[in-house]
Amino acid sequence: DNGLPTERRVQNYYGVRCEPSLPYDPDFTAPEPMVKKGERPVQNVSRRNFIELCELLTAEDEKAFEQTWRHLGLSVDWSRTYTTIGRHAQRVSQRAFLRLLAKGEAYQAEAPTLWDVGFRTAVAQAELEDREHAGAWHRISFHRHDGQPVHIETTRPELLPACVALIAHPDDERYQGLFGQTVTSPVFGVEVPVVAHPAAEMERGAGIAMCCTFGDLTDVQWWRELKLPTRTIVGRDGRILAEPPAGLDGEQGRKAYAELAGATVHTARERVVGMLRESGDLDGEPKKTVRPVKFYEKGDKPLEIVSSRQWFIRSIAHQDDMLRRGEELRWHPAYMKARYDDWVRGLNGDWLVSRQRFFGVPFPVWYPVDSAGEPAYESPILPGEDQLPVDPSSDTPPGYTEDQRGKPGGFVGDPDIMDTWATSSLTPQIACGWEEDPELFAQTFPMDLRPQAHDIIRTWLFATVLRAQLENDSLPWYHAALSGWILDPDRKKMSKSKGNVVTPLALLEQFSPDAVRYWAANGRPGTDTAFDQGQMKIGRRLATKLLNASKFALSFPEPAAGAEITEALDYAMLSALDVVIGQTTEALEAFEYTSALERIERFFWFFCDDYLELIKQRAYDEDGGAATQSARLALRKALSSLQRLFAPFLPYCTEEAWSWWHTGSVHTAGWPTADNAAGGDRGEVITLASTAISAIRKAKSDAKRSMRSPVESVRIQGPAAQLEALTSIGGDLRAAGNVEALEFAADGEELRIEVQLAEV
RNA sequence: GGGCGCAUAGCUCAGCGGUAGAGCACCUCCCUUACAAGGAGGUGGUCGCAGGUUCGAUCCCUGCUGCGCCCACCA
Numbered sequence: 001d002n003g004l005p006t007e008r009r010v011q012n013y014y015g016v017r018c019e020p021s022l023p024y025d026p027d028f029t030a031p032e033p034m035v036k037k038g039e040r041p042v043q044n045v046s047r048r049n050f051i052e053l054c055e056l057l058t059a060e061d062e063k064a065f066e067q068t069w070r071h072l073g074l075s076v077d078w079s080r081t082y083t084t085i086g087r088h089a090q091r092v093s094q095r096a097f098l099r100l101l102a103k104g105e106a107y108q109a110e111a112p113t114l115w116d117v118g119f120r121t122a123v124a125q126a127e128l129e130d131r132e133h134a135g136a137w138h139r140i141s142f143h144r145h146d147g148q149p150v151h152i153e154t155t156r157p158e159l160l161p162a163c164v165a166l167i168a169h170p171d172d173e174r175y176q177g178l179f180g181q182t183v184t185s186p187v188f189g190v191e192v193p194v195v196a197h198p199a200a201e202m203e204r205g206a207g208i209a210m211c212c213t214f215g216d217l218t219d220v221q222w223w224r225e226l227k228l229p230t231r232t233i234v235g236r237d238g239r240i241l242a243e244p245p246a247g248l249d250g251e252q253g254r255k256a257y258a259e260l261a262g263a264t265v266h267t268a269r270e271r272v273v274g275m276l277r278e279s280g281d282l283d284g285e286p287k288k289t290v291r292p293v294k295f296y297e298k299g300d301k302p303l304e305i306v307s308s309r310q311w312f313i314r315s316i317a318h319q320d321d322m323l324r325r326g327e328e329l330r331w332h333p334a335y336m337k338a339r340y341d342d343w344v345r346g347l348n349g350d351w352l353v354s355r356q357r358f359f360g361v362p363f364p365v366w367y368p369v370d371s372a373g374e375p376a377y378e379s380p381i382l383p384g385e386d387q388l389p390v391d392p393s394s395d396t397p398p399g400y401t402e403d404q405r406g407k408p409g410g411f412v413g414d415p416d417i418m419d420t421w422a423t424s425s426l427t428p429q430i431a432c433g434w435e436e437d438p439e440l441f442a443q444t445f446p447m448d449l450r451p452q453a454h455d456i457i458r459t460w461l462f463a464t465v466l467r468a469q470l471e472n473d474s475l476p477w478y479h480a481a482l483s484g485w486i487l488d489p490d491r492k493k494m495s496k497s498k499g500n501v502v503t504p505l506a507l508l509e510q511f512s513p514d515a516v517r518y519w520a521a522n523g524r525p526g527t528d529t530a531f532d533q534g535q536m537k538i539g540r541r542l543a544t545k546l547l548n549a550s551k552f553a554l555s556f557p558e559p560a561a562g563a564e565i566t567e568a569l570d571y572a573m574l575s576a577l578d579v580v581i582g583q584t585t586e587a588l589e590a591f592e593y594t595s596a597l598e599r600i601e602r603f604f605w606f607f608c609d610d611y612l613e614l615i616k617q618r619a620y621d622e623d624g625g626a627a628t629q630s631a632r633l634a635l636r637k638a639l640s641s642l643q644r645l646f647a648p649f650l651p652y653c654t655e656e657a658w659s660w661w662h663t664g665s666v667h668t669a670g671w672p673t674a675d676n677a678a679g680g681d682r683g684e685v686i687t688l689a690s691t692a693i694s695a696i697r698k699a700k701s702d703a704k705r706s707m708r709s710p711v712e713s714v715r716i717q718g719p720a721a722q723l724e725a726l727t728s729i730g731g732d733l734r735a736a737g738n739v740e741a742l743e744f745a746a747d748g749e750e751l752r753i754e755v756q757l758a759e760v
Numbered sequence: 761g762g763g764c765g766c767a768u769a770g771c772u773c774a775g776c777g778g779u780a781g782a783g784c785a786c787c788u789c790c791c792u793u794a795c796a797a798g799g800a801g802g803u804g805g806u807c808g809c810a811g812g813u814u815c816g817a818u819c820c821c822u823g824c825u826g827c828g829c830c831c832a833c834c835a
Contacts, residue, residue: 130834137835154835167835200835209835216834292834338764339830346831454829485829493829522773526765528828532772534784537797545795552794598774602782612794620793694801701789701801708792 117238153205186281360417425463515539568728572685
């Protein structure tokens with residue numbers, strides 16, 4: 001409900017852009033959705049109008065999502081929904097933030113920050129990704145006082161005016177004589193020191209690097225550790241700032257800088273290269289290269305590093321606690337824990353939670369404005385918890401009046417919003433009624449399970465564990481179940497840019513939710529699953545089969561009150577079912593839902609293909625007496641368990657079939673227990689039954705006869721124990737195979753079945 | 761560069777010390793009183809490669825190869 005994707009969607013959908021300087025227009029109405037991109041000029045709207053458009057569109061999207069989830073048969077309490085942008089979530093999020101602030105776990109700092117120039121916001125470490133990006137190595141001459149050149153190599157020549165030092169490794173023989181001296185940058189004529197630092201790599205490029213404020217995170221490290229000056233030239237819009245930085249004082253340098261002012265980074269690069277070429281300081285031609293560059297995962301331009309004031313939540317200080325929590329948490333599958341550990345150990349800074357965006361939970365903070373009109377960031381004004389949620393851009397802080405906003409001696413609201421994860425990380429607190437419903441909270445927190453995909457371990461999962469640690473000194477849940485992704489049929493990740501996304505609603509219509517769930521359940525925890533319509537067809541067939549089998553089993557009169565299981569095959573089937581119930585229950589408790597489904601399914605096909613066929617005649621028999629009663633009772637017992645076993649996977653067909661003979665819902669019926677056969681496993685009986693009936697069928701199939709065709713005799717040889725078992729189900733075998741004579745002969749260790757078909 | 765996972769039938773995947781399994785696909789057959797949007801039967805594999813442990817390895821160990829993912833590196 002909040003975050004950059006929503007903002008981008010609103011921008012594209014309505015063709016608008018948020019312009020915070022515009023006043024709110026109460027008469028503003030939502031523009032017609034754009035049919036195609038760029039069909040009309042982008043309209044600037046005020047922040048509040050923009051947020052209203054976001055709310056409008058997310059409300060529509062929520063309906064679509066709920067429809068999909070309901071259609072899919074998601075079993076949740078629909079009376080307890082919330083939105084992460086709603087008042088309740090905002091209140092929880094702001095309260096948790098204020099608590100962190102009071103404990104010193106949240107703080108603000110002015111620091112170089114990774115910045116997306118497209119979205120114009122800071123981004124966090126967890127939201128970075130590397131992408132291959134084309135560039136070129138430029139070999140550039142700096143100048144010593146004696147006129148000798150010092151060559152550096154850079155892929156970002158446009159940052160030349162932001163250069164604050166040259167850096168080489170302290171052990172590098174080539175530059176020993178230069179350390180402590182200064183050199184002059186080409187074109188811009190700025191004198192910069194040559195400094196030694198171990199992070200410089202001798203083998204890379206020329207072995208000596210140009211440190212700029214800021215080209216990359218190594219620059220930030222050097223700048224911080226070597227206390228270098230700041231010469232910022234890239235603005236938050238990704239363009240070269242209008243004014244040259246301090247230190248770029250020479251007339252020629254300023255003239256050159258003027259040529260760059262206002263240009264994009266890309267254009268500035270071309271211009272600087274032109275200037276270098278003209279001055280003779282470009283050594284050779286640029287050499288094309290492709291190297292990984294940091295991007296915001298949702299952005300389309302490389303990140304810049306700009307200095308700005310941001311809010312952070314401490315995480316580095318809690319690394320050990322986080323690792324310990326990772327140990328306590330039960331991971332499904334267990335190996336996914338490695339990603340978490342890897343992430344926690346690799347944290348290189350505190351969590352940056354402020355975003356310079358609009359549609360999100362605002363920071364509940366104002367600042368006094370001093371007599372010179374400057375905000376005093378070091379002494380924020382905070383609301384009481386009972387006032388939450390607040391929007392500092394429209395609510396007035398305690399002790400002030402609205403007409404003091406932005407005035408000297410007055411106040412300003414913090415303009416930033418929180419990162420989406422800063423609120424989503426409180427999912428358990430929001431849902432469990434933290435600080436608002438103590439009884440519910442006591443019953444539900446920590447929660448049992450976090451189900452999520454593995455790609456957001458470093459964001460959602462990590463942040464949730466961190467917040468529960470900081471706020472509740474506990475895990476947020478006991479188990480984490482990591483699902484894989486749905487891949488397209490070529491096993492590529494589905495993504496909008498590739499255009500290979502399949503939305504679920506059409507599938508639900510085409511194959512039925514049961515079929516789609518059947519396919520999805522075949523994706524084991526942690527394993528990616530290729531999109532496979534074939535599996536959905538099988539799921540659909542399974543659901544149909546369950547309906548048909550239920551119809552058949554229920555077509556017989558209800559067994560009499562005193563009916564008992566008297567026949568060996570019925571007893572054996574029920575005892576096998578008991579085993580399956582036990583295994584399935586165990587698998588589900590271990591989060592092995594795929595194994596659970598496999599076991600139920602395997603039994604169910606035996607039940608349909610062999611058992612039903614074998615007892616059919618006996619169940620039909622009007623004068624069958626106890627044997628018929630036994631079959632009819634066994635059918636109902638088995639059906640009751642099977643419908644409940646399948647219910648979590650195939651909620652619709654099971655509910656339908658259950659309704660044919662029960663009043664309540666199958667989904668609130670008790671989970672089946674392994675007591676259908678009242679103890680004792682006669683599994684070998686059904687194995688032998690299947691073997692025998694298969695042999696009879698094979699004989700008919702080989703002879704290209706119908707399955708109903710009569711059999712003159714079946715002669716079974718083998719060990720006495722097996723023959724005894726087979727004898728006990730002889731009546732069913734004869735009826736199902738249409739067998740005239742069934743003979744047994746104890747002989748040898750191996751079971752042999754000879755089938756003599758009747759003459760045609 | 762570090763880590764994790766995967767490699768088994770044409771395809772999708774189970775199995776994991778004791779003679780290789782399922783479904784799909786393919787082939788053959790069957791309108792049979794739950795089901796033809798069905799059903800029955802069948803063909804098909806030196807379980808990635810090389811070593812080791814073991815009486816015995818698809819399974820355990822080591823190395824290699826290939827694929828995927830996560831992280832790091834970004835002068």
